[in-house]
């Protein structure tokens with residue numbers, strides 16, 4: 001059953017199927033979500049549902065009719081994928097030797113104009129033209145402005161899907177022309193289950209799911225080495241955060257100040273905050289999410305600072321000491337007497 005191919009996106013799937021069943025598709029959707037959660041699959045399933053020849057109820061594509069099969073192969077004349085050249089080469093859709101220059105990592109204005117020209121024709125075979133731009137943040141500024149013109153005067157019977165993990169990279173004018181559909185990061189249990197479905201052993205599946213940042217694609221490509229490096233790193237971070245004084249955290253920052261490792265430490269810490277947040281959201285149980293959110297946000301800020309060429313050691317100290325402070329403030333105190341004794345000893 002095609003919609004079952006996509007896991008963990010019940011809300012977005014429900015919204016899309018309702019729009020399809022009522023024949024009320026928007027002219028353009030911004031499909032937003034982290035890498036590897038099924039955004040392209042979602043767009044392909046929507047294209048199949050919009051053009052399936054079997055006529056099943058509830059916008060359910062049959063997956064086997066001529067239209068569904070051609071859309072899966074990428075040969076359906078009313079479904080258009082636009083990707084940067086570098087991505088086409090990577091997927092083996094274009095031969096590097098056939099290009100005059102190095103394959104571009106951007107989607108350029110010519111490519112958007114070509115898409116607009118093709119969309120101006122009437123339907124060839126299906127019921128709705130679907131234009132999928134992936135990833136949309138690779139549209140350069142001129143290309144975005146050209147796309148904006150098309151979005152402002154949309155061709156008839158056409159729906160755009162702009163796929164992105166970085167919506168802020170798009171011009172506000174482009175974003176505001178699109179209905180936003182959020183695809184959620186995947187829960188760990190779901191990633192683990194999907195890995196097991198693909199033949200990964202249960203323990204390994206669980207470990208990969210824990211390090212995958214909510215991305216099934218990431219979990220699938222994770223190697224055993226990477227996995228053990230990350231779990232070792234996670235253990236060192238937790239030990240430094242739980243240590244009685246700050247020395248361990250400062251030592252860890254100094255030891256890992258090389259840039260790649262610094263980024264990885266922040267990612268591991270952020271991932272742990274994120275997965276705990278997801279499990280709180282799934283399980284409920286009254287646990288306070290605010291400190292975890294602060295820790296998650298702190299990791300995001302520090303990662304951004306590091307990317308802007310911040311000093312790795314200072315940024316590591318900032319994130320580790322910051323996380324220690326957040327955790328010590330949120331640690332439950334058993335009684336006020338004990339808390340005040342602790343404070344006296346601490347000064």
Ligand SMILES: [Zn+2]
Pocket residue numbers: 051052053054061062063064065066067068069
């Ligand atoms: Zn079909």
